Amino acid sequence: MFDLLLVNARLPDGRCGVSVCVKDGLIHEVSTDPALRHAAAAEIIDAQDQLLTPPFVDPHFHMDSTLSYGQPRVNQSGTLLEGIALWGELKPLLKQQDLIERAMTYCDWAVANGLLAIRSHVDVSDPRLLAVEALLEVQARVKPYLDLQLVAFPQDGLLRSSGAFVNLKRALDMGVDVVGGIPHFERTMVDGSTSIRMLCELAAEQGRMVDMHCDESDDPNSRHVEVLAEQTHRLGLHGRVTGSHLTSMHSMDNYYVSKLMPLMAEARLHVVANPLINITLQGRHDTYPKRRGMTRVPELMHAGLNVAFGQDCVMDPWYSLGSGDMLEVAHMGLHVAQMTSQVGMQQCFDAVTVNAAKVLGLDGYGIAPGCRADFVLLQAGSAAEAIRLRATRLMVFKAGRLIASTVPRTAHLSMAGRDARVDWRV
Numbered sequence: 001m002f003d004l005l006l007v008n009a010r011l012p013d014g015r016c017g018v019s020v021c022v023k024d025g026l027i028h029e030v031s032t033d034p035a036l037r038h039a040a041a042a043e044i045i046d047a048q049d050q051l052l053t054p055p056f057v058d059p060h061f062h063m064d065s066t067l068s069y070g071q072p073r074v075n076q077s078g079t080l081l082e083g084i085a086l087w088g089e090l091k092p093l094l095k096q097q098d099l100i101e102r103a104m105t106y107c108d109w110a111v112a113n114g115l116l117a118i119r120s121h122v123d124v125s126d127p128r129l130l131a132v133e134a135l136l137e138v139q140a141r142v143k144p145y146l147d148l149q150l151v152a153f154p155q156d157g158l159l160r161s162s163g164a165f166v167n168l169k170r171a172l173d174m175g176v177d178v179v180g181g182i183p184h185f186e187r188t189m190v191d192g193s194t195s196i197r198m199l200c201e202l203a204a205e206q207g208r209m210v211d212m213h214c215d216e217s218d219d220p221n222s223r224h225v226e227v228l229a230e231q232t233h234r235l236g237l238h239g240r241v242t243g244s245h246l247t248s249m250h251s252m253d254n255y256y257v258s259k260l261m262p263l264m265a266e267a268r269l270h271v272v273a274n275p276l277i278n279i280t281l282q283g284r285h286d287t288y289p290k291r292r293g294m295t296r297v298p299e300l301m302h303a304g305l306n307v308a309f310g311q312d313c314v315m316d317p318w319y320s321l322g323s324g325d326m327l328e329v330a331h332m333g334l335h336v337a338q339m340t341s342q343v344g345m346q347q348c349f350d351a352v353t354v355n356a357a358k359v360l361g362l363d364g365y366g367i368a369p370g371c372r373a374d375f376v377l378l379q380a381g382s383a384a385e386a387i388r389l390r391a392t393r394l395m396v397f398k399a400g401r402l403i404a405s406t407v408p409r410t411a412h413l414s415m416a417g418r419d420a421r422v423d424w425r426v
């Protein structure tokens with residue numbers, strides 16, 4: 001007797017007529033065998049040929065600043081640097097309860113959107129570490145339904161901001177998971193390289209993953225990712241290090257990139273692009289033509305790197321929009337990278353699901369026997385359609401339990417003597 005039997009589902013890999021059996025919070029069986037539709041289960045749900053996907057995963061977010069838009073003022077220039085300055089104005093005004101409440105609200109949005117795992121950077125530049133305390137509290141509160149992984153992020157620079165390295169190590173001791181960095185924001189290229197070496201050595205000593213904001217710039221000479229790959233290789237951190245943003249790669253010389261990408265692949269770096277933020281923050285010093293700024297997503301995928309898309313910001317000093325909808329992120333990534341082929345659209349869906357799960361190192365992720373029974377039923381027939389429609393999350397399951405649901409999007413038309421019901425797939 002299963003706890004849950006979900007029948008007649010489509011999977012992102014194209015299989016249809018699939019039954020998924022759940023027992024004790026785990027997926028027990030996934031099969032197209034018609035006999036399985038009649039298995040005994042406490043609860044049976046007909047997916048009605050809709051798309052069943054593993055949950056969305058956001059590999060890059062800032063939960064300490066989310067939903068603070070307009071506090072204490074809005075970003076007038078729209079630049080990354082004004083955003084950092086604005087966040088610096090807000091930091092002394094932060095209160096722990098406000099941080100917790102904003103983060104909890106965002107987690108509600110995330111769950112409603114089928115987003116059940118988030119890697120959030122948390123700024124450790126403030127010696128009070130208020131945001132660290134707040135997000136550790138949030139991490140514990142949401143644990144039953146959302147995996148929140150935290151990165152110790154020295155927003156004001158590891159070497160540029162006094163005490164940052166000590167604060168970062170304190171944050172790790174308090175329970176933060178991952179080592180962060182921001183080499184392009186240090187005073188010099190040399191300091192940037194030094195910060196990468198210090199942080200990778202710390203991660204190697206403590207057996208931790210690394211995720212650095214790296215080369216978030218239009219400057220083609222911002223080449224810290226090369227150092228990140230080299231230090232990853234030197235310290236044996238292969239597959240445990242992520243380069244986030246890498247927007248300077250958009251503007252780099254093609255010959256240099258032809259040497260760089262194999263170095264990144266050798267180090268098995270993960271790459272996170274943040275399409276909504278990259279397309280709005282980069283190219284701000286350009287007149288025309290204006291660069292898009294997003295890193296070379298299809299080329300990096302072709303070179304064998306694991307590339308994922310992140311949300312990065314929602315209603316904060318850097319971005320005034322966003323809603324925790326990873327299909328919106330995939331939609332923008334697809335457009336900016338011109339990944340309009342069938343394969344490209346599938347890759348964009350992977351970038352907010354399986355690829356992002358690899359960045360976080362999630363265990364038991366996927367729709368396969370032995371995986372956690374975490375999945376989302378979408379009002380769509382394929383991954384491409386899910387992106388096209390930013391499809392409604394009909395049902396969101398955690399450990400086989402329904403934790404969120406949304407009614408299907410339909411319209412009832414009455415015109416010219418004709419009544420019709422239109423769903424958004426027509």
Ligand code: FE2
Pocket residue numbers: 060061062121213312
């Ligand atoms: Fe970021």
